[in-house]
Amino acid sequence: MILKSDLNARNKITTIGALAVPVLRYSFCIINWRLEEIKQIDRKTRKMLTMYKVHHPKADIDRLYVKRKEGGRGLLQVEAAYKAEIINIAEYLNTNYKEDHFVNIVKNHESTQLSMNSIIKSAATITEELSQFIGRSDAKQDGIQHTKERLGEVLKKKWKKKTNAWAVHKEYG
Numbered sequence: 001m002i003l004k005s006d007l008n009a010r011n012k013i014t015t016i017g018a019l020a021v022p023v024l025r026y027s028f029c030i031i032n033w034r035l036e037e038i039k040q041i042d043r044k045t046r047k048m049l050t051m052y053k054v055h056h057p058k059a060d061i062d063r064l065y066v067k068r069k070e071g072g073r074g075l076l077q078v079e080a081a082y083k084a085e086i087i088n089i090a091e092y093l094n095t096n097y098k099e100d101h102f103v104n105i106v107k108n109h110e111s112t113q114l115s116m117n118s119i120i121k122s123a124a125t126i127t128e129e130l131s132q133f134i135g136r137s138d139a140k141q142d143g144i145q146h147t148k149e150r151l152g153e154v155l156k157k158k159w160k161k162k163t164n165a166w167a168v169h170k171e172y173g
Contacts, residue, residue: 002016002019003048014074016045016076024081025082042077045078046061046064055073072156077151130147
């Protein structure tokens with residue numbers, strides 16, 4: 001419905017971020033999503049954007065998810081939202097388990113789960129991946145406030161590497 005509307009491309013992308021992504025975000029950690037399913041949702045979104053002529057088929061994918069202020073299109077990546085939500089919930093469980101009896105029960109249950117079903121273990125894996133890509137060992141001490149910035153930083157670095165490689169190729173190619 002959003003893509004069929006008469007909104008311009010900027011407003012369509014903003015509306016997707018305001019209406020569609022929060023519906024998915026609510027289901028994270030309630031429904032046991034696999035990361036491949038999350039990536040498939042992003043692919044379907046890009047395909048629909050292309051079908052409705054909001055995104056060019058040969059345009060850069062990473063630029064689509066970079067903030068508008070930084071030269072991107074500003075679409076919220078479902079995969080990044082999923083990872084941020086997992087880390088937020090794990091942080092909540094780790095900080096509030098002493099204060100609330102029910103949170104303590106959930107944390108104890110999570111610690112006994114298998115690694116692929118545990119929110120806390122998934123969050124540790126995601127944080128480790130982020131710190132490896134960014135090249136910073138202090139990412140775990142950064143706190144949850146910077147999770148979204150780090151995820152955006154990863155996309156921006158990937159996009160900038162492509163533009164630098166293209167410039168070198170163009171100059172020497």
